[in-house]
Amino acid sequence: MDAHDDDPKLRRAPVVPLKNLTRGNVSVARVLDAWYVAAASKDLGAEPLAVRIHDIPLALFRGEGGRVGAVLDRCPHRNVPLSTGRVVQGTLECGYHGWRFGTDGACRCVPGRVADTDARARRTPAFATREQDGFIWVWTQPDAEPSEEPYRFAMLGRPGYDHVRQTVTAEGTLHAAAENALDVPHTAFLHRGLFRDESRGITLTAVVRRSGDRVEAEYLGEPRPPGIVARLLSPSGGTVTHFDRFVLPCVAEVEYRIGTENHLLVATALTPVSDFVTQMHAVVSFKLRVPHAAVKAALKPLAMRIFQQDAVMLRAQTDTVRRFGGEQFVSTEIDVLGRHIWRLLRGAERGEPRSTAVVEEHVQLVV
Amino acid sequence: MDAHDDDPKLRRAPVVPLKNLTRGNVSVARVLDAWYVAAASKDLGAEPLAVRIHDIPLALFRGEGGRVGAVLDRCPHRNVPLSTGRVVQGTLECGYHGWRFGTDGACRCVPGRVADTDARARRTPAFATREQDGFIWVWTQPDAEPSEEPYRFAMLGRPGYDHVRQTVTAEGTLHAAAENALDVPHTAFLHRGLFRDESRGITLTAVVRRSGDRVEAEYLGEPRPPGIVARLLSPSGGTVTHFDRFVLPCVAEVEYRIGTENHLLVATALTPVSDFVTQMHAVVSFKLRVPHAAVKAALKPLAMRIFQQDAVMLRAQTDTVRRFGGEQFVSTEIDVLGRHIWRLLRGAERGEPRSTAVVEEHVQLVV
C-alpha cells in the first residue's frame, strides 16, 4: 500500500460517522518492566532468531557457552536487523558491514578500521534473559536489571504428570486473550458441543480474589460438565475444583481437579508481540486416571480446535475495535475476571505499587 | 501492513511534493438522514448478513415474521460482529457469549445471569428498514424515525415492461459514480463503439432543471444515436426523448423514449459503502418494439462491459485523488449535472432545507 492511501486530509470525519458510538480507549497495557516468553528453547539453535515483544524487534542468539543473548534487532551502524546476520565466536555479526556484538550489547569489532579501541561504546541495547522450563524469557526494559524472576511452570518435573506444549498466535490484545482464556460463559456458545453444552441451569458461585499480582476465580458447586473434555477427564464423575487465574503480567492458568486422582493445569504465558497480536505459549500438565497416551493423542487436536474458534473471535473483536477507533464494552457481573485483569495490567503499566490487600467478591452464574 | 508504515514522523512533506497542485477537498457527502439499499431481498435468508453503508457496519437479519432487522454490527458486550452469530427465535444471537437482540436493538437475553431483568437496556443501535421492490432499504441514522419513505422503482409491475437487475460495485465516491452514470460526453471516448461513436457534429440543447431534491437534464434535438444499443432499441429510427436525472440522496435515472413504442428506464440506487466505494443496484425497465427475450439476452453482457469500463476509470480517478490528497477538477458548461448533484448532496449533508424554487439553465453540447 502506498502511504498516500492514508493522507489525513482525506479524513473529514471518523471512519464510522456516528456520534457517541465510538470511544478512543483500547485495553492495551504496555508493561515493560516484566518477563515475557520470547521463544521456546528448541527454536533457538546456531542461527539468530528475530522476535518481537511489545513491538520491540529483538535478535536472539546463543553467545558464549550457549547463553542466550537478546539485543535490539537494529545494528547501531546502518539500522539493518542484526537477526539477518550470523553467530561468530559467540558474537552476533551484522550481515551488512560485519560489526559484532556480545550478549551484553557491546560492539566487539568494526571491521576495516585501523584502530578500533572504542568499538565497545557502539552498543546496541541488550535485554536480560532467562532460559528455564524449555522457554527463553526476556525482560523488556533494555539495559536494566530485572527486579524479579520469571514465572515457573510449577508442574513440570512433578512425578506422575505428563505435559503437552502448544504455541499459537491470536490477533487480539493481551487483555482480550487473557479474558478469553479465563472466561466461562463463552464456552457454551463459541465452543458449543466441544467444551460445554448449552446451560443446564446449575447455579455456581465464583469466589473472586484479587491480591498484589494476581486475580483468581474459584468456582464452587460445579458438577462434572457433560462435554467430551470432561468425559475424558473423569469417566465416573466426581467433585470438581476449578480455578481460573491471572498472574501479572502475562500468565493465565486454568486448573481443574476432579476427585482426588485427576489434576489438569493449563498454564499459558501470553506474549504481547504487538498491541493487537498475542502469542500464547501453553503447557498443559495433567495427572489423570485415564491412559495418558490416549489423553496426549486427543488433547492436541481438541485444544487446537478450541483455539481456532477463539482465534476467529478475537480477530473479529480486534477488527471491530479498530473499525470503531476504540472499545465500547458493556459488562455484567458474570464477566468475572476481565475488569480485574485490566486493573492489574493498568496498574503495572503505570508502575503503581502492588496492593497487599486481598479484595474478595462473590458472583453467581448459571451454567 | 504494520501500523508503523504510516508513522507520521516519516512524512516530512505532502506525498506529492508540488505546491499549488494539491487540494484537500474531496466530493464526499455523508448524508445520514436517508434511505439506502443495503441488499437485495433475495440475498437475506435465514443467516445474518453483514453490510456496510457510509462505513457503518450493519448486521441484517430476518426477525419475527420475516421482518428485516438492521442493527449496528457490534455486540455491546465485547464488540464482536453480531453478523457472525445466528438467528434464534427471531432474535440475532451473538456467537461469542450468546447475547440475543431483537430487530429493535434491545437485548433479550444474557445467558448465564441468575437474574436478567435489565437485559433490554443493553442495546445495540437499530436502524429503520423497509423491504420493497425486491430491495432492503436502511435509514442510516440509528434509533431514528425516518422522515420520508424510500424511492420506488416506478416501472416495476407496469404492464408490458420487462426488467433486468444488476448489482455492481465501483471504487469511487457516490458523487463520482452518479456523475459518471449521468454524463453524456464520456460515452464517445470511454465507451467508443459500444454506446456512442465519436462526434457526429450534432448540437443538442440540454435543459437542466434543479428543484428541491433532484436535478434533471432533458436533451432536445437528439437523433437516434448510431451505436449498437440504439440499433437494438429502434431499428427504424425515431425521435428521441432523453432525460438524465439525479434524485437525493442516491438515485440516478437514465430515461429514453424513442418514438411512442420504446421506453427504457435505467434506475440505479447508489449505496455509499464507504467514502470511496459505491455499490450500485440497477433496475433496467423496458418496453420495446423488439423481442424482449433478445433484449434481455443482449442487455446484461453489454451493460457489464460498459460498467467495467466505467469501473476502471472510477478507480483510476479515486487512486489519483487519493495520491494528490484531494480533487482539483476543472469543469466546462458541458459537465451538465456534476456540480448540481454536488450542491444537492452537500446541502443534504448539512441538513439545509430543500429549496422550493426550480433553477433552469440551457446548455449546448455537440454529440
Next chain:
Amino acid sequence: MDAHDDDPKLRRAPVVPLKNLTRGNVSVARVLDAWYVAAASKDLGAEPLAVRIHDIPLALFRGEGGRVGAVLDRCPHRNVPLSTGRVVQGTLECGYHGWRFGTDGACRCVPGRVADTDARARRTPAFATREQDGFIWVWTQPDAEPSEEPYRFAMLGRPGYDHVRQTVTAEGTLHAAAENALDVPHTAFLHRGLFRDESRGITLTAVVRRSGDRVEAEYLGEPRPPGIVARLLSPSGGTVTHFDRFVLPCVAEVEYRIGTENHLLVATALTPVSDFVTQMHAVVSFKLRVPHAAVKAALKPLAMRIFQQDAVMLRAQTDTVRRFGGEQFVSTEIDVLGRHIWRLLRGAERGEPRSTAVVEEHVQLVV
C-alpha cells in the same frame, strides 16, 4: 487495507515503546530542481508511459516529431491518469472525456463544446525533458526552465569501449542507495566471496574530495583484489586506480583502472521514485584486455547477484527505519562518503549555493 487500521486514536504511544531509541530523522532529500532519468528511451513507444519521480506521477509520451512530453499524470478535468489514454496526432488524449494535451501541457481540445476557444488555458503542468544517451531525463520542477543540462554518460561512443545497461529498483532512499553503491567495507561481508574476500589486512588511504556538486574518494595503495571480478579484469595483476564518486543530485560512479589497458566505469543514475523507492539505471562501460564478449556474458549475472544482495539489505534497512520512526545511525571514519553525500543532497534540497571550495580529508581503512 481499510483506512481505519491506522486510526491515530489507537496509537497511544510510539510503535516501539522505548524512549531514547527512536528519532524522527530520515535521510530523504527532495531535490526538485534537478534532472532524473524517467525511463530508458527504448521503453517509450507509441503508447504513453506512467512513471513516478519524487512520488510525482508523470505521463510520458512522444509528441510531434517524436519529441518526448512529460506532463503531470492527472487530467485537470476529472483527475484521471492521462497515461491510460492514447496518443493522437502528437497529443495525449485522456481516456475519459477525450481532452487532448500537447507536450507543453496546454489543452488542445475539449470534445463536445460548441465553442472551445479557451481550451488552452486548461493546462496540465508540464516538465522539461531531454532524450540523450538512450535515456529520457525529466526536470522535476513543473513549468520551469532547467538551469543546467543532464549528466552525460561520458564513455558512451568512446572507441574500444563496450557497454552493458541494467535497470533495477531498490526499496531504500536515494541516499541509502547511493551510500551502498559507493561503500567499500560492506563488500567483504554482504558480497563475501563474490566481490571481495574477508580482510587481507592491507591498509589503504582514501583521499576524499568534496566540491560544489560532487564528492569523490580516491583509494591509494589498493592491490588487485582477489575476488573473481578482479581476476576477470586483470589476469596478470597490476596497479589499481579506484575512484568512488557521487555527483549531484543522482549519479554514482565507480571507476577502476588496472594497469594502463583496463578501464571500468559503472555509472548509475539514481531516480527517487518515492521517498523509499529508488530506481537505478546503470551503464557499465569497459575497455579490458580480456575478450569483451566473455565479459559481457559474465557481467550481467554477476552484477544482478551483487544487486540482489544489496537490495535485500536496503529493504531490511528501510523496514527497520520505518519501524522505529526514523534513522539512528552511528558512523566511523571508514563510512567514507555517506555523510558527504547527505550534506550535498540536503544543501541542494534547501537551494543553498554550491560551494566553490574543495574540502579534502584522508582516511585510512583496512581491506
